[in-house]
Amino acid sequence: MLSQNLMELGLSEEEAKIYLAVLEMGGSYASTVAKKAGVSRVNCYYILENLRKTGLITSNLKRNMKFFIAEPPQVLVNQMEEKYEQAKKILPQLLTMTNVHAFKPVIRSYEGLEGIKAIFDQTLEAKSEVLGYTNLEALGNLLPEYLPSYTQKLVKRKIKTRLLSPSTEKARHFIGKFYPSNYPEELVEILFVNPKEFGFETQIAIYDHFVAIMSLNPNELIGVLIESPVYARTQRAVFNLSWLGATAFVAQ
Incomplete structure (x- = not known):
């Protein structure tokens, strides 16, 4: 021992x-x-x-x-204490030299309906705008009881969202149900896209340095949360490009 x-x-x-x-x-x-x-x-x-x-x-x-x-034995203890003090002295210098890009991204996986909710709950901690590809019809069918309270929490925390979703009659119906008439317009923007060309079956949320990917298929309820500043920046740029394309389409 x-x-x-x-x-x-x-x-x-x-x-x-x-x-x-x-x-x-x-x-x-x-x-x-x-x-x-x-x-x-x-x-x-x-x-x-x-x-x-x-x-x-x-x-x-x-x-x-x-x-x-x-x-x-006290000599050994003294040596360890000296090393500890030395480590504390050089720690600030080491931190300034840290290359954040050298670290691997953190990937967490989730399963089941509760796992999907857990990922949504984490977006409520966002410090930046939440960008997302979604399917409001599929999402409404999957989480009908959860979404009203979720959107109210977004309002309370003043978290802005921008969403791209396939345009269907049910999707537009769910907007009225999950985003009531008094929902601040400045906190949510939704652009609808052609459901035949862009029939999203997953929800992708981009915020801070996270990218969340969730299946909206009830037979395949899995999700991952990727923590990576580099990946999040890339996905944010791709979303903004998609948003510009969707805006141009709507304007036609």
């Missing part, structure tokens, strides 16, 4: 065994330490020298042979 603890503090398995052996014996020669620790004499001598360089072992001559003595 002690050996494992020392390994967690940075010692190798053999270094831990040898340090504990010397500590327990109060000091000894390399051959005796090797036998006690269960390592070869050659390896033991080499490791003892390494431990001496790190300050955990000292040595002196006894009968013309090196006699090794373990430093008190």
